[in-house]
Amino acid sequence: MYKVILASGSPRRREILQQAGIEFVIKTSNKEEVTDSTTPEEMVKALALQKAEDVLGEADEDTIIIGADTLVAIDNRVLGKPDSKEAAKEMLIALQGKRHQVYTGVAVLVRQSNRKEKDKKISFSEVSQVWVQPMEEEEIEAYIATGEPFDKAGGYGIQGKFAVHIEKIEGDYLNIVGFPIAKLYTVLKEEGIDILRL
Numbered sequence: 656m657y658k659v660i661l662a663s664g665s666p667r668r669r670e671i672l673q674q675a676g677i678e679f680v681i682k683t684s685n686k687e688e689v690t691d692s693t694t695p696e697e698m699v700k701a702l703a704l705q706k707a708e709d710v711l712g713e714a715d716e717d718t719i720i721i722g723a724d725t726l727v728a729i730d731n732r733v734l735g736k737p738d739s740k741e742a743a744k745e746m747l748i749a750l751q752g753k754r755h756q757v758y759t760g761v762a763v764l765v766r767q768s769n770r771k772e773k774d775k776k777i778s779f780s781e782v783s784q785v786w787v788q789p790m791e792e793e794e795i796e797a798y799i800a801t802g803e804p805f806d807k808a809g810g811y812g813i814q815g816k817f818a819v820h821i822e823k824i825e826g827d828y829l830n831i832v833g834f835p836i837a838k839l840y841t842v843l844k845e846e847g848i849d850i851l852r853l
């Protein structure tokens with residue numbers, strides 16, 4: 656019997672795991688994650704791993720710890736969460752009228768209390784393509800005034816008021832919202848772990 660820990664404070668990630676029928680508890684640390692990885696794939700995997708490792712000390716029985724990180728990439732730039740209205744505006748100006756990539760990295764630490772079994776460290780990343788409609792400056796400012804950009808990579812949430820500005824996507828929608836649940840299921844299945852029946 657494994658206990659699942661979601662090492663994330665993101666309400667979206669919590670909802671996605673809950674909807675999938677996974678039982679878990681949430682544990683987060685306040686440590687700031689940093690990485691010197693250079694590609695978005697490597698960055699999101701490294702940051703996801705740090706988030707999972709930060710709560711490893713809490714795992715005292717058979718435990719599966721899941722960490723995740725989402726970043727937006729456009730024109731060789733990587734965008735995290737905007738820390739001001741100005742930063743949000745600059746990001747949305749860069750994204751409007753173009754295609755960009757959303758990367759989510761997931762790290763899974765499997766901790767076995769029975770020392771005969773080996774602990775596991777699994778990480779992967781998923782990418783989705785997003786096309787944003789051209790936007791007027793006024794529309795960008797109105798969206799920023801909703802307050803939605805500030806806790807989201809790239810300064811927008813596809814699941815909220817920004818939906819009206821999305822032309823199309825390619826790939827996994829839930830990966831854009833912050834957690835590629837289908838890939839988690841598949842990758843763990845390949846490792847012999849059925850996350851729905853632990």
Ligand SMILES: Cc1cn([C@H]2C[C@H](O)[C@@H](COP(=O)(O)OP(=O)(O)OP(=O)(O)O)O2)c(=O)[nH]c1=O
Pocket residue numbers: 662663664665666667668683706723724725726727736757806807808809811812813814831832833
């Ligand atoms: C692009 C996009 C991102 N996001 C969110 C998902 C993530 O929560 C957030 C990216 O920030 P992250 O740093 O990946 O995660 P977080 O700080 O929210 O949570 P934690 O570190 O505790 O796991 O952006 C959306 O909700 N919708 C979107 O369309």
